[in-house]
Amino acid sequence: MLNKSFLNDLLNEIKGFNDLAILSRPSEINRYSRDFYDYSPVLKNQLSGCCADLVVKPLSIQAVIRVANVCTKYQIPLTLRGAGTGNYGQCVPLKGGVVMLMTSLTKIRNFDLNTGEVTVEAGCLLGDLNTYLIKNGRQLRLLPSTWRTASIGGFIAGGSGGIGSVRWGFLRDPGHLLGLEIVTLESPSRTITLNATSAEALNHAYGTNGIITALRLSTCPAVDWQEVAIDCESLFDSIKLFETFTRAAVDLFLCSFLERTIVQFLPSWSGEPKGKNRLLLLVAPDGVCTVERLAKAYGADFNHLGSEKAGNGFRELSWNHTTLHMRAINPDWTYLQMLLPQPEIKIIQNLKSKWGDTLLWHLEAVRQQGVQRIAALPLVLWKGNDYLEELILDCKNAGAIIFNPHVITVEDGGLGVIDSDQVSAKKKYDPKALLNPGKLKGSL
Ligand SMILES: Cc1cc2nc3c(=O)[nH]c(=O)nc-3n(C[C@H](O)[C@H](O)[C@H](O)COP(=O)(O)OP(=O)(O)OC[C@H]3O[C@@H](n4cnc5c(N)ncnc54)[C@H](O)[C@@H]3O)c2cc1C
Known part of the structure; x- marks a missing residue:
């Protein structure tokens, strides 16, 4: 104070x-x-x-x-x-x-019709930016499930991926962030433009090493994404089908798996619950018939809900919105985030048999370093710190990489390692260590 x-x-x-x-x-x-x-x-x-x-x-x-x-x-x-x-x-x-x-700085400064590159101020809401892009035949490659309310600056500085990660991986993958305009905390303060290489150190640094005022980003062609819900009785078949979809020659923008207990408590935007596990897909129009054929081969129920709606659709049932809905029913639900080891089915079944209904599986298909993988954001019933630590240990011992959402530093929430580029950017642009103190472990 x-x-x-x-x-x-x-x-x-x-x-x-x-x-x-x-x-x-x-x-x-x-x-x-x-x-x-x-x-x-x-x-x-x-x-x-x-x-x-x-x-x-x-x-x-x-x-x-x-x-x-x-x-x-x-x-x-x-x-x-x-x-x-x-x-x-x-x-x-x-x-x-x-x-x-930062939310009053919202200008879209430039859009290149040929490349789809966009330059936008940091406070622009992702929903507004995406609407602008769609009018120009493009869309954002990655969006958090908070896409309607979150800012682009906050997403780059604090987010990691989300809707679109099944195709486009994560925000820190080279190719998404093409440059930044930042304001420094030197004396006197400077406004500088960073290219894609030097901007990397500020990507997912929680605003600890520079004030982002504008961002240059790549986009992708807009697609009329179709919502398809697939209901499947067995956990094993659901995971197999999930993998089959991500490996098929169909264009996906979302592929989520929700265990049956979760489906029961979610809003009915993906159809009424049928007491089965559910997969939620956003798929390009030309992929719908393939998804139907593959689902039926597994004896699963196929439900094509048509083009995505502007809000309260599959996006708002996925990623951390699943947690949001479950917490609205019972605030004792919390969650974990992890990348599962392959083959994923083993850890999914083993943890389920030990932790029962205090661990509900919520999975998201992601591309990690060019490879299709499964990320998990399981719902975890809060039973105290020791319980959580034991579960984290079980996941780690089974080979999962944990991205712990119960910690405050950039490093602890990531791979646990200090990124020397982030630390040197802090020394350079915030030499008195005033920006968001306590969040970058490497500079404490
Ligand atoms: C229900 C729910 C679902 C979510 N789903 C996802 C998801 O799918 N994927 C995902 O990645 N995240 C998700 N999140 C987390 C969060 O919504 C996103 O990361 C979002 O993009 C953050 O944007 P924001 O504008 O709210 O940022 P804020 O929360 O305001 O800020 C995030 C970080 O960025 C820093 N920051 C903000 N603006 C700037 C700036 N101009 N310059 C430098 N630093 C800045 C802040 O200091 C802070 O450290 C979810 C959260 C909730 C509650």
Whole structure:
């Protein structure tokens, strides 16, 4: 927490800026100091007391630069916030200071009709950006299931993948992020343009090593995605079918598996539950008949629901939205994230037989380094920390790679290793270590 006179000095410095909104009501400060970390009982405990001293909302890049300069001058922690839909307290100000809302910077600066490359400001909502692209025959390659409310800057700085990962892998794979415009916390602050290589260090760095003001991204041709739900009685056949779909010559944008207990509690946007396991597919129109043929060969029920709707469709039943719906029924559900070892069926069956209905399988097909793999976001019934740790250990011992959603640092939520490029970018662009302090382990 900043002391009162310090806070007054800060307010005096910035209150003359007419392109900067200042939000100082306790209810606003409280609201903008949290994200969706309460999906984790561990983080809920750890982060509930963290609060900003002041929230600001720049209306121009110039205002971002001025805030950066004031924070540098007074050495005040500065935490960036897009839409605040992150799950790990990514934009929670651990050491107070200023939270800066980036959501008024929304301009689509450039779109190249030939290549499909788009340059957009960081606060633009993914839903708005995607709507713009679709009007131009293109679409985003990767979207989180929060695609309607999350910002593009927050997705690159905090997200990892989601809808589209079955085809396009993860955000950090080369080819998605083509460049960045950033504002630094040097004195004085600079605006610089990074190419694809130098932008990599800021991709998934939780806004710890630079303020992203604009991004250059690749896109893909728009497709009229079709929603197909497949119901399958046995767990074994469901997984086999899941793999069959991802290996077939059909264009998929989503391939999710939900264990029958989950299906029972979800909104009925994929059809009424039939007491069976369910696969949710977004498939190109020319792939629907192949999906039908393959499903019927397994004796599974096939249900083509037609073109995707604008909202409350399969996207909002997948990825972390599955967790959201289950928590709405019972907030004791939490979750894990992992990449399963191959062949996946073994770990799926073994863990199920040990953990029973306290572990419900939710799987997502992903491409990892060019290979079709299965990521799991199982629902886990919260029974205390020791229980969670034992489950994590079981998963690791079985060969799963855990991306732990119950931790706050970039490294602990990833592969556990320090990325020296991220750390050197921090030293260069944030030499006083003011950006989102406590989140980049390599710089602590
Ligand atoms: C129900 C639910 C479903 C989700 N599904 C997915 C999913 O499918 N895939 C996925 O990857 N994530 C998912 N998430 C997490 C989150 O929604 C996404 O990562 C989202 O893209 C974050 O965007 P945001 O604008 O809300 O970012 P925020 O939460 O505001 O910020 C995320 C991080 O980025 C930093 N940041 C924000 N703006 C900037 C900037 N301009 N410059 C530098 N740093 C910045 C913040 O400091 C923070 O560390 C889900 C979360 C929920 C609650």
